[in-house]
Amino acid sequence: MKHNLLNFTRGSQLLGHFGFMFAAGLKGPLIVTGLVAVGTCYWEVRSALSDHQIYLVWMHIYASLYAFMEFDPAKLVNLELLDGERVGLPFSIVREFPPMREAVEAFLTAVKHGLLVSAVLLIPAFVFFWWFAERFGGRSKERKHERGAMLVSLDELEEEIERHNKAFRAEELGHKFGWKWRLASSSALAEAGHYQPAHLAGVSWPWRLEQSHAMLIGTTGTGKTVALTELVAEARERGQRAVIFDLTGAFIEAFYDPARDIILNPVDVRCPLWSVFNDCTTEAEFHAAAEALVPHDGGGSEQFWVLAARMLFVEMCLHLARTGTATNEALARQLMTADLSEVHKLMRGTMADPLTAPEAARMAESIRAVFNANAKVLKLLPSSGPRFSVRDWVKGDCQAGSILFLSARYVDMSISSQLLTLWLDTAMNTLMTLERTQDLRMWFLIDELGALHRLPALEKGLQTARNFGGAIVTGVHAFAKLKEVYGENMAMTLSSLARTKLILATADRETATWCSDFIGHRQVRDMEEGYSYGYNNARDAVSLTPRRQIEPLLLPDQFMNLPRLSAYIKFPDGFPAAPVSLIPRTRGRIAEGFIAREKPLIRPGQGPAATTPQAKPGSKPNDEHPASNDDGAGKPVDLRQLKLDLEGQRRIADEPQDRQEPVPLERRNAGRAAGDLGAETRSVTHLDAGPTLPLAAVQTGEDAPAMGAEQHLSEPGTASDDAGEKDGSKPQARSAANGRQPLTPVEKDLREGAVADPPEKDFGEFEPDM
Incomplete structure (x- = not known):
């Protein structure tokens, strides 16, 4: 109830306040209206009536008032005639005097005409005043842009860009041809090879700002490929070259021309014969290729293993180039699959010598494993066909309008991404070795930047x-994917360098917040309206208070709620942002997006039956050093897997020899119930020899021998066995006599409910817990 009373009080006060304020606003126009109407009527009456007629009008008014007051109608009134004579007439008939009636009719006609003139003048004036007051009141409260980014309509943006381009075109062509260029049409200038701005999403680029680079941001299915397709079509029409990363095959299907285009896809039959030696002739070029082929994770400094793998690759490539065996097959055979000792012989005396030394066999194999994991795609490259060099193609060894397609299917990206990164990186590096020019020479179109590894040249x-x-x-x-590949700082750097x-x-x-920051912020001034009212009307008032604030031009939610094929475009050099709509166009399919180069090795339903893999024998050591898969002493490591005998709760090897029979749990429990807790031994299975050997006899009682702090594993027939024979029994025999099987460390963990962690030492070096 109290809340309703407060609402009623507030509403009634505001209604009264607004009523008085509205009346106060109309007071001035009404006064002006009255003055204008009176003035025009007076002017018309004075212009249309004579003095005698005006006299008769006044006498008519006098007679009307006399009759209204119901005075004596027979009383005479003296009227002055036009010639000056006076005549007496009673009040009852004076208003019917013909000259007076004519004068009254002339007066009314003049008044009507004056009011009509007033209406003609005042109605437009009043409408204008109303519009002006309403507009002024609205503008006084509307937000005012003071500085910062701006958002305009698409038509306004296109008009501004057109004025900008027209001014720069006149300046540039005027320096070249003087005033004569104005005699040529735009089509003639385009045919002559003069610069014409490209278009993005149907909007012309500002003059020569295509080379300020562009970034298309949006989730899947929103229209990025549509915008890129229009850009490729325009580049093809103008004879411009392009390098396109095509992950879906859509660009190949729409634009591939076998006569002038190249497809680089290691598993596509149309891929030419490419080798890293075709594009790298110096050590610096090999280092650049290694940086693209073996990337790091993008976060922080590069790891040792990555740098070492790059070094190994560079030194091997230099060796193959010097010996005349610079082929993909030789690189895969001598670096990726050869024995470590053979690799070390090739790398002897180079910077990769310590990285492949057999003394550090495990480190060397780890380095090579890092390289093989990234460069495994080199084994899939074609070994025949026309030779191709990315560097030669970028330098101009191709037809006008040629397109280099870097293609891969999604299922092949796990093995092809590094090679695609290398090709794209090589193309960018080669471009930056050419002569400087302000003309557009080549497009690099990357539809999905996050699908590639880190591009060092980007x-x-x-x-x-x-x-x-x-x-x-x-x-x-998404911004998160860009940060994952390049790191947060580099991701911000890349996005800032692409200015469109x-x-x-x-x-x-x-990502939406990231995009909102790209569009920009602005400083605005708002007018806050406040009301005050009280019991006395003198306290009623309306106040307007200015307030300045900085806000984003577009909120993140506006980007998240955009419909597909709708976007905002922002050009550099101070051009405002504007909304655009993409129009997809159906293009005919002129080529296959992917043609497999070879048949699958195993057809469904064929192939050998699954078997348990067998351990590989150790590689043969040389005279100086052990092999890479040795245990460091020249012996192959026998990596037997350990199993747990759940019934006997003992740790055994896969194929033990002379294995002791497990003692049933009932027997051990019976011995423990009899109080015979002595002569408990701990043993461990020797992985090389097979049988379970005792480490030490841990006894309790008076005749318990002293033990050292650490016991080492002994070979069969050594002092460990002799110690057991001195007191007339083997440790195993004594344990059997006590009705209990010796407990191993694994048995203890199982009894206590613990799970034994794998030992950090090599197999065969297990040390018992003391």
Whole structure:
């Protein structure tokens, strides 16, 4: 009830306040209206009536008032005629005097005409005043942009870009041709090879800003491929070259021309014969290739294993180049599959010598394993066909409008990603070795940047490729994926270097917030309206208070709720952002997206039956050093798996020799119940010899021998057995006599409910807990 009373009080006070304020607002216009109406009527009356007629009008008014008051109607009134004579007429008939009636009719006509003139003047004036007051009141409260980013309509953005391009075109062509260029049409200038801005999402790029690079941000299915397809079609029409990373095969199906285009896909039949030696001729180039082929995780400093694997690859490539065996097969055979001793012989005297030394066999194998895990795709490259070099293609050994497709299916990305990274990195590095130019020389279109490994040349390309005619357009699904590949700091660097942004719908808030920051912030001034009212109307008031604040131009939720094929575009150099809509176009399929190079090795339902893998024998050691899979003493390590005999609760090997029979639990429990707790032994299975050998006899009682702090494993027939024979019985015999089987450390853990952790030492070096 109290709440309702407060609402009623507030509402009634505000209604009264607004009523008085509205009346106060109308007071001025009403006064002006009255003054104007009176003035026009007076002017019309004075213009239309003579003085005698005005006199008669006044006498008519006088007679009307006399009759209204119901005075004596027979009383005479003196009227002055037009000639000056006076005549007396009673009040009852004076208003019917013909000259007076004519004067009254003329007066009414003049008044009507004056009011009509007033209406013609006042109604537009009043409408204008109303519009002005309403607009002024609205503008006084609306947000005012003071500085920062701006959001405009698409038409406004296109008009601004058109004015900008027209001014720069006139300046550039004027320096080249003077005033004569104005005689040529735009199509003639384009046919002559003069620069024409490209288009992104149907919007023209500002003059020569394609080389400021672009980033397309949006989740799957929002329209990134649609925008890139239009860009490729325009580049093909203008004869511009492009390097396209095509993960789905959509670009190959729509644009592949066998006469001038190249497909680099290690498992595609159309892939030419490519080798790392075709693109690398110096040690620096091999180092650049190694950096792309063996990437690190993108977070922090590069690991030792990655750097060592790169060094091993570079030194092996240099050796093969010097010996004239620079082929993919030789690289795979001598580095990836050869025995470590053979690799060390090839690397002797190089910087990779200590990395492959047999003394550090395990480290060497780890380094090679890191390289093999990243470079395994080298074994899948074709060994025949036309030779191809990415460097030669970038330098111009191709037709106009040629496209280099770097392609891979999703199922092949696990083995192809490193090679695709190497090819793209090589193309970018080669471009930056050419002569500087301000003309657009080549496009780099990467639909899904996160699908590739870290591109070492990408940061350098975004920084300097514009000076060599390179324009890079990347597509990003989510900021988290970019951070995963490049690290947080580098991800921010890459996104800032791509200055043109096309932002489509995003699926996560982090990416949406990231995009909101790209569009920008602005400082605005808001007018806050406040009301005050009281019992006395003098206290009623409305106050407007200005307040400045900085806010994002677009909220993250606006990007998360964008429909597909809708986006916001933002160009550099101070151009405002604007909403755009993408229009997909159906293109004919002119080629297959993927053609397998070889048949599968195993067909479904065929192949050998599954068997238990057998242990591989150790490699043969040389005269100086043990093999890489030795235990360090020249003997192959027999990696027998340990099993637990759950019935007897003993730790045994896969194939033990002379194994003792397990003692039933009932027998051991009976011996423990009899109080015979002595002569309990601990034994461990020797992995090389097979049988379970005692380490020491841990006894309790008066004749318990002293033990050292540590017992070592003894070979069969050594002092360990002799010690047991001195007192006339073997440890196993004494344990059997006591009705109990010796407990191993694993048995103790099982009895106590613990799970034994695997030993950190090598097999055969197990030490008992004391």
